[in-house]
Amino acid sequence: QVQLVQSGAEVKKPGASVKVSCKASGYTFTNSYIHWVRQAPGLGLEWLGIINPSGSSTSYAQMFQGRVTMTRDTSTSTVYMELSSLRSDDTAVYYCAKPTRNGGPLDSWGQGTLVTVSS
Amino acid sequence: DIVMTQSPDSLAVSLGERATINCKSSQSVLYSSNNKSYLAWYQQKPGQPPKLLIYWASTRESGVPDRFTGSGSGTDFTLTISSLQAADVAVYYCHQYYSTPYTFGQGTRLEIK
Numbered sequence: 001q002v003q004l005v006q007s008g009a010e011v012k013k014p015g016a017s018v019k020v021s022c023k024a025s026g027y028t029f030t031n032s033y034i035h036w037v038r039q040a041p042g043l044g045l046e047w048l049g050i051i052n053p054s055g056s057s058t059s060y061a062q063m064f065q066g067r068v069t070m071t072r073d074t075s076t077s078t079v080y081m082e083l084s085s086l087r088s089d090d091t092a093v094y095y096c097a098k099p100t101r102n103g104g105p106l107d108s109w110g111q112g113t114l115v116t117v118s119s
Numbered sequence: 120d121i122v123m124t125q126s127p128d129s130l131a132v133s134l135g136e137r138a139t140i141n142c143k144s145s146q147s148v149l150y151s152s153n154n155k156s157y158l159a160w161y162q163q164k165p166g167q168p169p170k171l172l173i174y175w176a177s178t179r180e181s182g183v184p185d186r187f188t189g190s191g192s193g194t195d196f197t198l199t200i201s202s203l204q205a206a207d208v209a210v211y212y213c214h215q216y217y218s219t220p221y222t223f224g225q226g227t228r229l230e231i232k
Binding site (some may be wrong): 035037042045047048049050059062086095097099103104105106107109110111112 | 120133149159161168169171174175180182208212216219220221224226
């Protein structure tokens, strides 16, 4: 079965960077785009962007342009999301998610990674 | 960006009664080429990732109880829970995957009255 397993919780200081991993299994890694979505404490869901593991192309939400970088390692079926210049309002649970078919709904989600930004 | 607006923000319904959540998109999410609305509904419980309930506006995900029904097309959508169970207490989100940036409604918190 499809599994997305994310790295553990992180605590960072303002201005630092964080890199979260998402290891995929149970399907052909290069066949399905991976999305990143975050959720601040007690708030809603916010889409950060998407990576195509096949060609490594990416598309980012405008509000994260210049601060977010998504990459992949096909040898380990892992995608990474790095967010730089962290602020306190970047404190959130970060999820990776994928559709069964590209262009479809996000039906498989990682367990989430809590990133806390605090001085 | 497509803005998704849900109503109400919170809802309290008695066990066994019907719950209705509405979602409106700022522009149509219907692709005329395949006549599909790119609209999904998710259920989220504390400490868990969102769970897909409904996609293409009205297709129930495998394993989702048939008391959950999605309807609507274009810009106006509804999630109906026909007979509320205790296990349905959660926050519900609508989501458009018609175009990037993907966007979500603000969420509707459903509680037992």
